[in-house]
Amino acid sequence: MTEEIDDDVPYDEDAPKTRAESLCPCKSEDSYYICCMAYHYHKAKPETAEALMRSRYSAYFFRLVDYLVETTHPDKRDAGLKEEIQKSINDVNWQFLTIVDSSKGGINDKVGKVEFIAKCYVDGKPHELHELSRFKRYKGAWKYLDGVDLG
Numbered sequence: 001m002t003e004e005i006d007d008d009v010p011y012d013e014d015a016p017k018t019r020a021e022s023l024c025p026c027k028s029e030d031s032y033y034i035c036c037m038a039y040h041y042h043k044a045k046p047e048t049a050e051a052l053m054r055s056r057y058s059a060y061f062f063r064l065v066d067y068l069v070e071t072t073h074p075d076k077r078d079a080g081l082k083e084e085i086q087k088s089i090n091d092v093n094w095q096f097l098t099i100v101d102s103s104k105g106g107i108n109d110k111v112g113k114v115e116f117i118a119k120c121y122v123d124g125k126p127h128e129l130h131e132l133s134r135f136k137r138y139k140g141a142w143k144y145l146d147g148v149d150l151g
Contacts, residue, residue, distance in 0.1 A: 019032055021033065025057065025094065026057050026061075026097055027054075027098070035054070036054060036055040039052075039055040039067075040058070040064055040067050045141050046142050049102065049104070049109070049113070049135035050099060050105055050112070052071060052135060052144065053099075053114040053116065053135070054097070056071055056144060057097050057116075060092070061094045065082060069085065071143055072143060076146055091122060092120050093120055093121045094120045095120055097116060097118050097119075098118075101114075102114045105135055109137075111136050111137070112134075112135045112142070114132075114133050116131060128151060129149070130150040130151040131150060134146050134147065
């Protein structure tokens with residue numbers, strides 16, 4: 001079945017046709033396929049704290065609750081975490097991510113910090129989250145530990 005194209009609506013043949021071809025929401029300037037998709041589908045693990053932070057932002061963007069729970073450090077993974085995320089995830093529409101700074105969090109590090117600003121709409125009103133997040137490895141994989149709101 002082919003879809004008819006309305007001549008009154010601009011059509012860009014170069015526009016991405018799938019989510020995988022689109023630019024990643026984490027603003028890495030790579031396609032979602034090259035950037036965060038492999039993490040979300042458990043084909044790879046982020047090698048740095050910043051890569052995990054970006055993948056978590058994209059997971060919020062795509063509302064991937066299980067990934068957000070899985071990438072939270074077990075020391076901070078309360079019994080009701082999944083339900084808490086599930087309850088609020090549809091209230092926020094994420095728009096833009098800026099990485100301000102990062103320290104440690106490299107391939108050979110055990111801990112790391114990432115400061116970021118995430119712009120979004122909460123209940124239709126513009127909002128900005130400015131956070132300093134801490135990350136810690138657990139069984140070799142980066143996990144989100146906690147964050148301090150700098151806003």
